Amino acid sequence: MKRIAFLGPEGTVSEESSRYFFSDITVELVPYKLISDVFLATESGETDYSVIPIENTIEGSVSLHMDWIVHEVDLPIQAEWTYPSRQNLIGDVKEIGSDLSKIKKVFSHPVAIAQCKQFLRKNLPDVDFEYMSTAEGVRIVKNNPNQGFAAIGTELACKKYGLNVLSKHIHEHDNNFTRFMLVGKKPLIEIKNTKLIKTSILVTLPEDYPGALHQVLSAFSWRRINLSRIESRPTKKKLGSYYFYIEIEESMETVLLPAAIQEIEAIGCKVRTLGCFPSFSYVND
Numbered sequence: 001m002k003r004i005a006f007l008g009p010e011g012t013v014s015e016e017s018s019r020y021f022f023s024d025i026t027v028e029l030v031p032y033k034l035i036s037d038v039f040l041a042t043e044s045g046e047t048d049y050s051v052i053p054i055e056n057t058i059e060g061s062v063s064l065h066m067d068w069i070v071h072e073v074d075l076p077i078q079a080e081w082t083y084p085s086r087q088n089l090i091g092d093v094k095e096i097g098s099d100l101s102k103i104k105k106v107f108s109h110p111v112a113i114a115q116c117k118q119f120l121r122k123n124l125p126d127v128d129f130e131y132m133s134t135a136e137g138v139r140i141v142k143n144n145p146n147q148g149f150a151a152i153g154t155e156l157a158c159k160k161y162g163l164n165v166l167s168k169h170i171h172e173h174d175n176n177f178t179r180f181m182l183v184g185k186k187p188l189i190e191i192k193n194t195k196l197i198k199t200s201i202l203v204t205l206p207e208d209y210p211g212a213l214h215q216v217l218s219a220f221s222w223r224r225i226n227l228s229r230i231e232s233r234p235t236k237k238k239l240g241s242y243y244f245y246i247e248i249e250e251s252m253e254t255v256l257l258p259a260a261i262q263e264i265e266a267i268g269c270k271v272r273t274l275g276c277f278p279s280f281s282y283v284n285d
C-alpha cells in the first residue's frame with residue numbers, strides 16, 4: 001500500500017483534502033509535524049508521496065512550499081487537486097461561551113489566519129497569534145484549558161480533539177479553495193482519469209534584456225498553448241535574479257509543447273520540467 005505524507009497532526013486541511021482525493025484508492029496517510037518533514041519523508045523513501053498545499057484563493061501562492069519543490073528536493077509533481085478550505089473558530093464552549101472577548105490567543109497556520117482576516121479584525125482585534133498547522137493549534141487549545149486559547153481549523157480537528165465550533169466558516173469568501181500537489185518519484189498509476197493534463201516548468205532567462213520574457217511567452221502564444229499560471233521567484237543566487245514558474249494546460253506527450261520548450265531553449269533559456277500531471281477540480285457531491 002502506498003504511503004502518503006501530509007502536514008499533521010490528524011485533522012489538518014491537508015488531511016481532509018487527502019481523504020477526499022484518495023477516496024477511491026487505498027493508501028496509508030502518514031502525518032508529519034513540519035512541512036519540511038513532509039517533503040523529506042518522500043525524498044528519503046520513508047513515504048511514497050507527499051501532499052503539499054501550493055496555492056490558496058485568498059492568500060495566493062504558498063511560496064515556502066514552492067521553493068521547497070524547486071530548490072530543496074527532486075520530487076516531480078504527480079497530480080494536483082483543489083479542495084475547499086473551511087475555517088472555523090474552535091475552542092471550549094464551557095470556557096468561552098459566546099463572549100469572544102475572553103479569547104486572548106489564537107493558534108493556527110499563517111495561511112489559515114490570513115483567510116480569516118476580516119473576521120479577526122472585527123471580532124478579535126487584540127488577540128495574539130501563534131503559528132503551527134491548524135490541527136496542531138486545535139490540539140494545543142485542548143491540552144491547555146482555561147487560558148483564553150482558541151484555534152482556527154477544520155471541523156475534522158474539532159471533532160477529533162473534542163472541542164466546539166465557536167464560529168463556523170469564518171473564512172472570507174465562500175469560494176475559498178486550496179490547491180494541493182502530490183509530489184513523488186514515480187507516477188501514481190491508480191489515479192483516476194481526467195481530461196486536464198498540465199505541465200509545470202521553470203524557465204531561467206539567459207540575461208535580462210528587453211523583451212526576453214515576451215519571447216518566452218510568444219513560443220506558447222503562437223501555438224495557442226494555454227498557460228494557467230506564471231510567477232517569478234528569486235533564484236536565491238543574486239538580488240534581482242529570477243526564474244519563472246510556468247504552468248501549462250498541455251501534456252508533454254503532445255507535439256506542440258516539446259516544440260515550444262525547444263524554441264525557448266534555443267534562445268538561451270534554461271528549462272526544467274517539474275512535472276506533467278493530471279489536474280482535478282473539486283466536485284461537490
Ligand SMILES: O=C(O)C(=O)C[C@]1(C(=O)O)C=C[C@@H](O)C=C1
Binds near residue numbers: 014053054085109133
Ligand atoms: O494547517 C493545515 O491545516 C494545512 O493543511 C496547511 C494549509 C497551508 O499550508 O496552506 C493548507 C490549507 C489551508 O488553507 C491552510 C493551511
